[in-house]
Amino acid sequence: MPDEETQPPRVKPPSESRDMYGLLDEVRRRPGMWIRNGSLRDLEMMLVGYRLALDVHGVEERFDLWPDGPFSEWLARYGRSSAVGWAAEIERQVEPGTTPLESFFAFLDEYRAEHREDDGSEME
Template sequence: MTEPMAGRPRLRRPRELSNVNEFLNEVRLRPGIWVRRSSLQHLYSMLIGYAIASDIHDTEEDFDFGNDGPFSQWLWKRLGMAYPSALGWAVEIERAAEAAGTQPMETFFSLLDEFRAEQGESRNMDEECSP
């Protein structure tokens, strides 16, 4: 049995993950293991499958990654789009990455970090404003 590379966390199995954010953190660490050809469209399909399974099993988890979900709504504004894209966030991020000369998966995680930071700030503001 081989030992994990020094300084690199071990690969966690899906049953060890408790929510979509933990799954995305695993994808960030090893995109080639999780996502075929590091395609955002494949990642999107996996996330939709995750949402369907969560719905079937009646979990109480918030899901931000649907085509009309909070991540998409934020992204359209972030990319300066006047209206939502019918093609979805994966295609639009791939287009933006190509225009910028960056890798789509890298661009996705950079945007996800921005989204999470802004969501954290707005949640903190909501908590401060509540009586």
């Protein structure tokens, strides 16, 4: 019988995520369950849908990941800005030896560390 350390992490349904970052933690753990072939554009569209659902249901939550939002503006400091959004730009300029998804999460972690007091969330 496998022990807890060898079992894959339990998949949480989206309803158990406390916010967008909780959902992104699940995507990071099991990306193949959430997005096709590690496509950041698919992830970006999933997040746009998430934000639209917040609006439809009247839920207040900070959302910095619009294609032209604060996260995109922050990426521009690294010469990574694009009229088509953060996903396309990260995919276009991915560093050798890494995947676009790995690059995205590295940038997101850095962004969150710099903006932790702004978003009111704790990094897990």
